[in-house]
Amino acid sequence: MRIAVLGGDGYCGWATAIYLSNRGQSVAILDNFIRRQWDHEVGAETLTPIRPLSERLRSWRQLTGKNIDSFVGDVMDYDFLSSTIKEFEPEAIVHFAEQRAAPYSMIDRKHAVFTQVNNVVGTLNVLFAMREFAPDCHLVKLGTMGEYGTPNIDIEEGYITIEHNGRKDVLPFPKQPGSFYHLSKVHDSHNIMFTCKIWGLRATDLNQGVVYGTVTDEVSMDEALINRFDYDEVFGTVLNRFCVQAAIGMPLTVYGKGGQTRGFLDIRDTVRCIEIACLNPAAKGEFRVFNQFTEQFSVMDLARMVQTAGKKLGMNVEIKHIPDPRVEAEEHYYNAKHSKLIELGLVPHLLSDSLLDSLMNIAVRYRDRVDSSAMMPKVNWRQARNDRSSSAQATEPAHHAVRGNGSRSKTVKPEVEYSKR
Amino acid sequence: MRIAVLGGDGYCGWATAIYLSNRGQSVAILDNFIRRQWDHEVGAETLTPIRPLSERLRSWRQLTGKNIDSFVGDVMDYDFLSSTIKEFEPEAIVHFAEQRAAPYSMIDRKHAVFTQVNNVVGTLNVLFAMREFAPDCHLVKLGTMGEYGTPNIDIEEGYITIEHNGRKDVLPFPKQPGSFYHLSKVHDSHNIMFTCKIWGLRATDLNQGVVYGTVTDEVSMDEALINRFDYDEVFGTVLNRFCVQAAIGMPLTVYGKGGQTRGFLDIRDTVRCIEIACLNPAAKGEFRVFNQFTEQFSVMDLARMVQTAGKKLGMNVEIKHIPDPRVEAEEHYYNAKHSKLIELGLVPHLLSDSLLDSLMNIAVRYRDRVDSSAMMPKVNWRQARNDRSSSAQATEPAHHAVRGNGSRSKTVKPEVEYSKR
Numbered sequence: 001m002r003i004a005v006l007g008g009d010g011y012c013g014w015a016t017a018i019y020l021s022n023r024g025q026s027v028a029i030l031d032n033f034i035r036r037q038w039d040h041e042v043g044a045e046t047l048t049p050i051r052p053l054s055e056r057l058r059s060w061r062q063l064t065g066k067n068i069d070s071f072v073g074d075v076m077d078y079d080f081l082s083s084t085i086k087e088f089e090p091e092a093i094v095h096f097a098e099q100r101a102a103p104y105s106m107i108d109r110k111h112a113v114f115t116q117v118n119n120v121v122g123t124l125n126v127l128f129a130m131r132e133f134a135p136d137c138h139l140v141k142l143g144t145m146g147e148y149g150t151p152n153i154d155i156e157e158g159y160i161t162i163e164h165n166g167r168k169d170v171l172p173f174p175k176q177p178g179s180f181y182h183l184s185k186v187h188d189s190h191n192i193m194f195t196c197k198i199w200g201l202r203a204t205d206l207n208q209g210v211v212y213g214t215v216t217d218e219v220s221m222d223e224a225l226i227n228r229f230d231y232d233e234v235f236g237t238v239l240n241r242f243c244v245q246a247a248i249g250m251p252l253t254v255y256g257k258g259g260q261t262r263g264f265l266d267i268r269d270t271v272r273c274i275e276i277a278c279l280n281p282a283a284k285g286e287f288r289v290f291n292q293f294t295e296q297f298s299v300m301d302l303a304r305m306v307q308t309a310g311k312k313l314g315m316n317v318e319i320k321h322i323p324d325p326r327v328e329a330e331e332h333y334y335n336a337k338h339s340k341l342i343e344l345g346l347v348p349h350l351l352s353d354s355l356l357d358s359l360m361n362i363a364v365r366y367r368d369r370v371d372s373s374a375m376m377p378k379v380n381w382r383q384a385r386n387d388r389s390s391s392a393q394a395t396e397p398a399h400h401a402v403r404g405n406g407s408r409s410k411t412v413k414p415e416v417e418y419s420k421r
Numbered sequence: 422m423r424i425a426v427l428g429g430d431g432y433c434g435w436a437t438a439i440y441l442s443n444r445g446q447s448v449a450i451l452d453n454f455i456r457r458q459w460d461h462e463v464g465a466e467t468l469t470p471i472r473p474l475s476e477r478l479r480s481w482r483q484l485t486g487k488n489i490d491s492f493v494g495d496v497m498d499y500d501f502l503s504s505t506i507k508e509f510e511p512e513a514i515v516h517f518a519e520q521r522a523a524p525y526s527m528i529d530r531k532h533a534v535f536t537q538v539n540n541v542v543g544t545l546n547v548l549f550a551m552r553e554f555a556p557d558c559h560l561v562k563l564g565t566m567g568e569y570g571t572p573n574i575d576i577e578e579g580y581i582t583i584e585h586n587g588r589k590d591v592l593p594f595p596k597q598p599g600s601f602y603h604l605s606k607v608h609d610s611h612n613i614m615f616t617c618k619i620w621g622l623r624a625t626d627l628n629q630g631v632v633y634g635t636v637t638d639e640v641s642m643d644e645a646l647i648n649r650f651d652y653d654e655v656f657g658t659v660l661n662r663f664c665v666q667a668a669i670g671m672p673l674t675v676y677g678k679g680g681q682t683r684g685f686l687d688i689r690d691t692v693r694c695i696e697i698a699c700l701n702p703a704a705k706g707e708f709r710v711f712n713q714f715t716e717q718f719s720v721m722d723l724a725r726m727v728q729t730a731g732k733k734l735g736m737n738v739e740i741k742h743i744p745d746p747r748v749e750a751e752e753h754y755y756n757a758k759h760s761k762l763i764e765l766g767l768v769p770h771l772l773s774d775s776l777l778d779s780l781m782n783i784a785v786r787y788r789d790r791v792d793s794s795a796m797m798p799k800v801n802w803r804q805a806r807n808d809r810s811s812s813a814q815a816t817e818p819a820h821h822a823v824r825g826n827g828s829r830s831k832t833v834k835p836e837v838e839y840s841k842r
Contacts (some may be wrong), residue, residue, distance in 0.1 A: 109545065151592055153586065
């Protein structure tokens with residue numbers, strides 16, 4: 001199957017591209033490397049030393065004999081996108097090519113506008129290119145569980161049957177997204193649903209939970225294939241941050257009470273879910289929604305699990321509550337359905353202690369690359385302009401004081417080893 | 422009360438601005454006249470000969486002694502918008518400044534992208550300007566009943582109580598918009614709801630039905646104040662088109678079966694609803710939704726009413742079904758609530774035969790200005806590119822043949838007279 005991976009140089013995109021290639025699919029990556037530019041902008045760096053895409057692809061070819069096509073450009077550029085679609089003739093388009101960080105979208109007006117325009121127009125371009133040049137192609141679009149917010153009822157997969165005043169209909173599940181980024185995904189979902197209806201396009205919206213992990217079977221073939229591990233306050237996710245904080249002996253920074261509950265999944269499940277979606281395409285005209293996560297945890301659940309895993313590695317991990325920079329319920333009901341991908345064959349990797357070890361081991365292995373100043377939140381949802389310059393005060397700047405305690409002095413042997421060719 | 426009317430040179434905007442001014446409010450109009458430019462682009466013209474804004478405002482001052490401030494610029498331009506907000510210090514912002522035609526948004530990719538970017542970014546700019554420079558100001562935003570689509574259950578005003586698996590929550594009513602334009606309004610609604618939550622802004626989303634009528638008490642003071650009457654296939658609405666078709670003896674063009682049912686209201690009720698919203702502002706942090714229409718009709722209901730009204734004026738009005746250029750249910754359940762504005766004091770003007778007479782009289786009065794080629798649909802929802810050039814074929818180009826039959830030869834005295842100063 002010919003599969004175009006838009007945003008294939010990013011975190012989920014890269015892991016997906018080489019996974020699908022390894023499974024025998026014909027893969028093309030479209031990327032403009034803007035994700036790498038954002039690192040420079042926010043002054044952050046992936047913990048893991050990722051290589052340029054050209055080098056990644058060369059290594060992949062040398063290691064496996066498999067070729068992945070590379071098209072360098074922006075999905076906002078319709079000429080680029082449509083000519084690439086015409087040339088590659090994809091049967092599936094996996095669309096990761098969006099700005100995907102909530103805090104980035106909340107920095108100020110320009111970042112909010114950029115995020116919504118970039119994501120919404122990029123997706124409109126994909127839809128028009130499909131309509132014009134690949135009408136049978138299947139769109140596999142990355143949405144987010146954050147589209148739903150935290151309603152006081154069970155979250156269904158995309159649609160809900162509503163009985164009201166004696167009548168009944170199956171309607172899109174109401175959305176209550178929590179950032180300008182999450183809003184952009186809601187806008188996308190509505191746009192995609194509409195084009196499936198009017199043009200008979202086929203699309204799967206994968207409402208993904210928070211992804212953790214760096215190592216997949218493919219990534220572990222060689223260090224040249226290593227994937228991103230973001231832990232900074234803008235692009236980092238909570239579990240990565242906790243593991244890095246534990247590794248350098250810094251208290252885990254829980255936003256508010258820590259009762260915020262979300263769906264999570266291992267990146268090895270992300271790539272498998274994408275494969276499942278591609279191999280089981282939506283019908284013509286169908287807009288299908290899968291909730292793509294395997295387990296749900298509260299932030300405090302994660303903090304305690306990292307604490308326990310750290311203990312096994314001989315670390316003394318503290319948990320600290322700091323004011324929540326986001327506007328969100330710090331305690332709430334949460335029960336989200338996620339059975340459709342399981343029914344299609346997903347066998348989840350669960351976040352057990354051993355997985356935590358593996359995550360923790362990446363953090364320990366690269367801890368000399370940690371910038372401890374990158375983790376405290378500087379983007380406050382309540383403000384219309386957030387100054388992230390180096391002179392600006394973070395919400396809680398006291399974290400430098402704790403550096404050096406805990407495990408930092410202890411030698412922990414990394415258990416993740418890359419096989420060498 | 423200081424009220425800024427964004428898009429105050431447009432159809433609803435102009436009627437609203439002079440109504441509010443007449444009622445003693447201090448009004449400013451912000452407009453960049455792009456609506457007039459779109460007429461040039463699509464090759465259409467309002468039936469009524471509207472005057473430039475500067476002349477309208479001069480006449481208004483001469484007639485009433487009341488001044489309306491005019492700020493010329495684009496809400497997409499944040500410097501313009503924010504400096505105007507700082508200077509005028511509005512207590513309410515009435516936001517009409519969007520691209521508001523479904524067919525315009527469906528012409529092709531560029532028009533879809535333009536509509537969504539223009540509307541979404543314009544509204545984001547308004548929200549950020551309010552947060553930064555007018556945090557207590559009340560946003561009165563024009564949405565559309567089209568955000569809801571045509572669900573098989575009763576449509577509530579913005580929110581619906583859902584009981585599900587033994588739990589209950591009040592959630593945003595699910596949206597199923599039917600064009601890239603309607604989608605832009607759904608995107609706006611989600612964005613506004615979010616900023617009310619995180620910044621404590623106050624907003625009223627007026628999900629307006631299809632507005633008809635040209636004459637308000639203010640407009641009828643002098644012909645220099647005359648308002649738009651759009652009847653072309655892009656910006657015209659169905660009732661206007663039917664009246665013009667009747668006036669020139671052309672069969673009424675019903676799209677498909679004509680069972681499409683929507684909410685409608687008289688423009689005199691539009692301006693009153695805006696006033697009611699302004700005088701009864703939302704609470705801080707509240708995102709309130711009113712369904713702003715007074716009666717619901719199917720397209721066939723309207724065709725038959727125009728036929729009956731035409732008969733009274735001595736016209737022989739035919740009804741013709743043409744293929745529906747839109748993708749929409751041609752027969753469906755429709756029952757939308759609209760009691761909140763009534764509870765706040767709205768006394769509706771109903772679409773009785775006399776109102777039809779008044780609408781019809783405008784059509785008859787200006788029928789020498791009618792371009793009969795402007796009414797057949799050239800924008801087909803099923804296509805990604807619609808060629809609207811003059812050489813392009815309309816869906817049903819046979820309408821020229823019918824011109825001249827029916828009432829054209831009959832002298833009908835217009836009953837609408839403008840009082841002269």
